[in-house]
Amino acid sequence: MSFSFTSLLELQFNAPLPCPQLNIIKALKAAYAKSQHLSVLSCWEGQFPLSAYLDTLNITPSVVEAETHRTANYDNDTRKLYSHVFAGVTDFTYDSTDFRVFKAVWTDSRMHHNLYHLTFPGVDDSIGKKLVKAVYDWANDLKDEIWVFEGGQWEKSKKLYKAVQSANWDDVILDDKFKDGLRRDTKTFFASKEAYASLGITWKRGLLLLGPPGNGKTESIKALLHETKGVSPLYVKSFSTRLGPEQGIRIIFDHARSHAPCILILEDLDSMLVAEARSFFLNEIDGLADNEGILTIATTNHPERIDDAILNRPSRFDVKYNFSLPEPHLRKAFAIKWLAKVNAMSEHTGVTFEKPDETADAIAAKTEGWSYAFLKELFVSFLLRMAHDSSLRQTGAEVPEEESIEALLMKQVDQLAKQIIKTKEDAAASPPNAAAASVGPRFIRSVQMGQLGGAPVVPAGGGVAF
Known part of the structure; x- marks a missing residue:
């Protein structure tokens, strides 16, 4: 009777007290007694990206379909489907050596397990170790990427x-x-x-x-x-x-x-x-x-x-x-940069500030206590207002009598100021933290300043083929 990897997995995961990694490896060694064996156990897919590494070498593994089981997952960033193998067998040739790799994925005691078991010919397991090290080395090299830790793992x-x-x-x-x-x-x-x-x-x-x-x-x-x-x-x-x-x-x-x-x-x-x-x-x-x-x-x-x-x-x-929070001269500098951005788009928007320096002074004077995030919101909301009015005109809808863009921008300042006042009132109503008194004088060295805000965008992450 021929060996069946699927049957082996069914047997192990139906056992009352299984130790899958031990029993799977023992069974594979018995089934491929004349081969060299090497096992890799990781807690998440990205630690041992075998398929991705082989792809860089233009090696396309041959999947044993009868023994391979997968799910179709969706990558939100690329809007593409990809296959996630949770149990399977694949064959490929690396460095003139034929490999057969078995993969099994399971969860036990809230821990994820990804087992890769490599079988291959040879007098020792040196070629297998060479491949495993190459995959790990490649996985740890950043390729126009940044390491991000979230959900208990690095991606x-x-x-x-x-x-x-x-x-x-x-x-x-x-x-x-x-x-x-x-x-x-x-x-x-x-x-x-x-x-x-x-x-x-x-x-x-x-x-x-x-x-x-x-x-x-x-x-x-x-x-x-x-x-x-x-x-x-x-x-x-x-x-x-x-x-x-x-x-x-x-x-x-x-x-x-x-x-x-x-x-x-x-x-x-x-x-x-x-x-x-x-x-x-x-x-x-x-x-x-x-x-x-x-x-x-x-x-x-x-x-x-x-x-x-x-x-x-x-x-x-x-x-x-x-x-x-930024001082007046910094609020003015921030406003000047944004006004320059708006003027740079005038060919498409028809919006131009003729005296940006004076407008920036007016904004700085009216935005005491504003963060850079709120200052940015001022200009973004102003541009959205301009886009909305422009779209209304294109559809023939009535638009209120136009004011100068400077006046419209100052109205936007007044509207946002109400939100800031409410935010401060909410903060004042929250119970104070007694530990606050420890901040300030005892700092080793403290430098005062503020600047343009932002937030990094971290993708959801993708899957691997095998």
Whole structure:
């Protein structure tokens, strides 16, 4: 009777107390007794992207259809279907050696398991190890991508990479001293390995970007990542995993250490760091020699919610940059940039500000207490209003008597101002946090500033063929 991989899986997963990886490997070794064997067990598909790597070598595996079972999944980014094999067999030739690979995917005790079992001829398993290492090496190389940790696993994001590549310091409104300090602290760290060694201290550093939302912490990070070459960028969205935040923190720092030198981004640290994970996070970030070459950049909208042992301990985050609400001259500079963008589109919109400098002064005067996010909303909502009125005219609908575009823009300022007042009233009504008193005077070094805001876009991720 011929061997059936499907029957083997049915037997193992119907067992009362199964140990699938052990029993599947033993059965395959018995069925292919004359072959060499090598097994790979991973917790998520992207760790061992066999099909994707073979594709780079122009190797097209031959799937054993009778033994292969798959689902049709949908990639929201490309709007294409792709096959996800959860049990199957495939054949291919690599380095003049014929391989047969068995794959099985299952979940046990909230853990995902992806088993790849390679069989191949040879006097030893060296060719199999060569292939496995090549797949792992390729998987760990960034190819116009950024590492993103979410949902308990690391994935590569091309969208975030593109967003970073489009970031430009020239588009960021900053006081020169603030900008230069932030850039210098990043550049000098990666150029100072020998200096750290000469002083007998671990080559690691932590920067904390803090301040109210909408004042540019994320856009600053994107600009820093864009100009910092030769290091791995790692972006963390959440510590959460199926086994809790401690497991996530362990995976994150293990990955950072294996990819050093690197920039480890922890965005919205206050929301990620739950009480039960605090001690574990402190142990990992202290890391001593294990954290060589890691520059940790964390952001928070609410520093008062972060434990004092993290916020004010010099060895953890020794520099704090405070992204405060923009001053009048910065609001004017921001408005001038946006007015220039609007004027650049005048050929298509018919909208032109004849005296942008005066208009920017008026906006700056009326927007005290506004964040950059609200200033951006002002211009976006204004352009939407222009587009709406234009579409009405094209359909022959009546449009209210036109005012000057300057007057319309000032009306938009007044409307948004009401929303800001309500937001402040809501914030004032919320109970104060007693920990807020710990923020400020005890910072090691604090730099005041704000800038153009933004948010990275992280794709949902795709599947692999086998």
